Amino acid sequence: MKKFFKLCALSFSLICVLIFGGWTNGTDIEERYADVQLLSPAANEVIEFSSRTVENYYTPGDFPYFESENGMSNACGAVAGAEIVSFYDKYFDDLIPGWDACYPNGRYRIQDHVYIPAVMWEMYELMQTNVNAPGVNEQEFLNGLKAYINGKGHSVSYNNIVNGSNFDFETYKSELHNNKVTALLAHAGDVYFVSQNDTQDKIVPINIAGSHIMVAFGYDIYRYYDANGNLFRTDYYLEVAMGMDALTLALYKINPHNLSAAYIVDIK
Amino acid sequence: MNYNKFHKFIEEQNTEEKEELYERLKQRLNLPEAPAKENKNTGFIQFFKKPYRIIACASAALVVLCLAIFIPLALKGGELAEERYCYEKDCVKTDIASIKDYAEENDLPLLYLEWYEKGQLIYSNLFSDNTEKFVYIKEKISNDETGDLVILYITDKNTKVDVFEKFWNICDIEYTFNSNLIYWKAQSSESLAYFENGNYRYFIELVRPMSEEAILDIVREMLPE
Numbered sequence: 001m002k003k004f005f006k007l008c009a010l011s012f013s014l015i016c017v018l019i020f021g022g023w024t025n026g027t028d029i030e031e032r033y034a035d036v037q038l039l040s041p042a043a044n045e046v047i048e049f050s051s052r053t054v055e056n057y058y059t060p061g062d063f064p065y066f067e068s069e070n071g072m073s074n075a076c077g078a079v080a081g082a083e084i085v086s087f088y089d090k091y092f093d094d095l096i097p098g099w100d101a102c103y104p105n106g107r108y109r110i111q112d113h114v115y116i117p118a119v120m121w122e123m124y125e126l127m128q129t130n131v132n133a134p135g136v137n138e139q140e141f142l143n144g145l146k147a148y149i150n151g152k153g154h155s156v157s158y159n160n161i162v163n164g165s166n167f168d169f170e171t172y173k174s175e176l177h178n179n180k181v182t183a184l185l186a187h188a189g190d191v192y193f194v195s196q197n198d199t200q201d202k203i204v205p206i207n208i209a210g211s212h213i214m215v216a217f218g219y220d221i222y223r224y225y226d227a228n229g230n231l232f233r234t235d236y237y238l239e240v241a242m243g244m245d246a247l248t249l250a251l252y253k254i255n256p257h258n259l260s261a262a263y264i265v266d267i268k
Numbered sequence: 269m270n271y272n273k274f275h276k277f278i279e280e281q282n283t284e285e286k287e288e289l290y291e292r293l294k295q296r297l298n299l300p301e302a303p304a305k306e307n308k309n310t311g312f313i314q315f316f317k318k319p320y321r322i323i324a325c326a327s328a329a330l331v332v333l334c335l336a337i338f339i340p341l342a343l344k345g346g347e348l349a350e351e352r353y354c355y356e357k358d359c360v361k362t363d364i365a366s367i368k369d370y371a372e373e374n375d376l377p378l379l380y381l382e383w384y385e386k387g388q389l390i391y392s393n394l395f396s397d398n399t400e401k402f403v404y405i406k407e408k409i410s411n412d413e414t415g416d417l418v419i420l421y422i423t424d425k426n427t428k429v430d431v432f433e434k435f436w437n438i439c440d441i442e443y444t445f446n447s448n449l450i451y452w453k454a455q456s457s458e459s460l461a462y463f464e465n466g467n468y469r470y471f472i473e474l475v476r477p478m479s480e481e482a483i484l485d486i487v488r489e490m491l492p493e
Contacts, residue, residue, distance in 0.1 A: 037357060040433040056456055062476045065417065107415030107476075110390060195438040195453055204437045220456070239457060246356065246431060248419070248475050249457050 031260055033185065034074035034135030036210035038246050045203040047233065049224040052201065058218025058239050059179060063087060064101065064108040067245045069117045074135035076213045078124040079243035080183055081145045082116060083215050085152075087181055088267045095152050095267070123148055138185055138261060141213060145183075149267055158263040167254045167262065169236060173219060175264045182216040182264045184240060189258035191250035192237065194222065203235075206250065214240045216262070220251060354403050356431045359395035366392045367407050367422065377466050378422055379490045380407070387411040395429075404429055414478070418486060421471040425464060435462045435471050443484060448491055452483055459483035465491065 064086040068075035087108070089101040099115040102108055111117070127136045127144025136144070142158060149156045159175075161168035161182070172182060188210050195202040201222070218239030226232050237251035364370045366389055371378035383389075390408035397403050404423035410416065423429060439451040439460050452461035459477040461484070463470055470490070474483045 040430055044437060054456075062415075065475065103412060103415040105415055109415075110388070110410050110417055112388065193434055193438055193455070193457075195440065196455070197440070202437065204434055206434070248417070248473075251457065 030133070030137055031185075031187070031211050032133055032135040032137050033076050033141065033211045033213045035076070036188070036208050036212050038244070039207040039209050044205070046200050047203065047224055048200045049232075050199070050227045051225045051229075052196075053223045053225075054196075055221040055223075056218070057173075057176065059087070059176065059181065061090065061102055061106045061108050063181075063215070063217040063241050064110060065241050065243075065248050066111045066116060066120070067243060067248075069120055072120070072124060072129075074130055075120070075124060076243055077127045077136040077141040077144065078120050078129055080213045080215050080241075081123040081127065081141070081148065082111075082120045083241055083243065084145065084181060084183065084265055085119060085148060085267075086116065087215075087217070088265075091179070092152075092154060092267065095149070095154065097152075119148075135211075136213075141183075141185070142263070145265075155268050157266045157268075159266070160261050160263050162257070162259050162262045165256060167257050167259070169219075169254065172216070172238075172262070172264065175266075176217070176219070180264050180266055182238075182262050184214050184216050184238070184252065184262050185260045186212050186214065186252070187258045187260060188212075191240065191242070191247075191252050194220070194237075194251060206247065211260070212242075214242050214252070216240045216252065351426050351428065353428045354397060354430070356395065356429060359397060359403050360400075361393050361395055364392050364394045364405070367405055367420070370394065370405065378405075378468065379465055379470060379492070381409060381418060381420065381486070381490060383409050383411050383418075386413055403427060404431075416478070416482070416486075417475040419473040419475075421473075423469050423471075425467055425469050427469075432462070432471055435460050445484075445488055446491055446493065450484070450487055452487070454480045454483060461487050463487065463491075 064083055066079050066083050066086070068079050072078065085095045086099070086101055089095040089099060090108070093099075093101070096115055096119055099112075099119075100109065111120075123144055126147045127140050129136055129140075132140070146156050159171075161171050175182070186208065188208055190205040190207050192206070193204040195204060201224075216238040220237040220239065222233075222235040222237070223231055224233040224235075234255075235253060236255045237253050240250055240252045242248060242250055366384060367378055367380040368382070368384065370376070370392070371380070387410045390410065392405070392407040394405055395403045402424070404421055404427065407420045409418055409420070411418075421429075421432065423432075435451075438455075439453045439462055441452050443450045443452060448463050448465060450461055450463040453459065454477060457476065459474045459480075459482060461472045461474075472483065472486055472490075474486055477483060
């Protein structure tokens, strides 16, 4: 009798585990984009080579680099949204009425203390930042940005160029040359600086310790050759505006990438 | 009592008997033991009988005393103070008007970029530790004429902060200007530089430089002639 009860208890536990496991696997934990820490990993990577080429491009006038306003928390969605509309304000100046997107020499302006904070706070609210949970999720970010653009009388379309481990770099590159920027929704991971030297490059990583939204507006392709002229390594980086107080601009590696999505934003 | 009469009597006896007689005499007269004779050839006093030894020891003592007084003073001056490593996330951030105003209010010889009139001060922050002790200053400022965006950090020479790691990792070119040694590196996305002046260390980040040596123009603009 004792053995029978033990067997029943074991079977019941097993069934519970199976049911619970199935339930959790079927319920994806929602990814939210919020404030993140920057960490400096200890090890840099050194690449030695005989020769190296760098193919580089970024949008004309560079990019408007913003960061969150005092009083905002988990605001990477709002900052990215404000940067995107400020970028396009160069072409559609009613996206931010009264704001001159560029300096006289054609470079994008950084944020001021009047116009851009107002845009950021509006984005913050339209994206429902911190309303349902800390930060924003993907839909809240996209919907909030769309609501702002529509509110200014314009339309917007999104084209996600990430499919699993694949990043459609050719489409990204082509659209970039048509003055389209891309919102990156990234899992925790590294961004980089590349310190170039004659026969070796030092790859310096900075770890983003959480999910983060940033905007890509350029690319760097590093091709490394050995003494025989053979190409032995190619690194693809996107130039990204980090939208952070502690980090303005960095390189995001896409081979491989650690993105949830990458939306090319097309405003008309 | 006439001790000498007895003494003379004993001295005229032979040795063995003499000793015995002396002993009996002492007991009967309750005389104390004769003091031991002083050995004048060894000891501390004998060492200092030479004048030059006194002078040498006094000089050595004076040197030790001076070191005991002046070394702590030198250490307190900060030249040999212990280095500390701080993390930005552990610091308390407060807004200040600008580096220029902070330097004037606190009478500190801080260097800064005089762009306040021709550009935009995005922010100027003071970072302190949990004891309110200064860790570093960070100022983000733009130049409306050129569109240059600069982030400037200032700390003291005994402090290292994690936000400066990328400067040490990347800035591997040396340049000297007005006796100031500057470490720097130009990249297409940003140029970095750092140097020391007085008791402070300066870190400069120039976003999207318009030329390879644009960062050095910024540094030269900051340094006194």
